[in-house]
Amino acid sequence: MVEINGNLDAKGIKFAIVVSRFNSLITEKLLEGAIDCITRNGGEKEDITIVRIPGSFEIPLTAKKLAKTKKYDAVICLGAVIRGATPHFNYVAAEVTKGIALVSLEEEIPIAYGILTTDTIEQAIERAGTKMGNKGFDAALSAIEMVNVLKEI
């Protein structure tokens, strides 16, 4: 029997983190969580490049550009799409989700999906370092595991 697992060792891994400025109150907390995850698992701050962009809609193109440079082992995407009262939510949430999946498949590197899609700002706060954890931390952890599992494969 062969079983392949990725470990959670971030040592030597080069990360690009794309952070949306829209809802920055939330996304800056996601960023803190992602950096905390990387450095607590053996990664170095010098191996992290942070790219800030206007909104979540711009994330897939930015992730693609970063992947194409071949300078990074993984791209971590952080955004917060909050429904509020606007139908805009549906378009932005759908495009960013589809776009990230497409870029990962096309570029063949892990692109972590750290996008909150919530009905309210309160639900977003809960997932950005309060009672439901920090989804930026979780996205970084999945990026580390995926880099290592793809190495093993």
Ligand code: INI
């Ligand atoms: N961008 C977000 O990241 N979150 C949102 O909740 C959001 N809403 O609801 O409008 C949002 N819109 C901006 C969008 O991502 C683009 O930056 C903008 O449309 C310019 O292309």
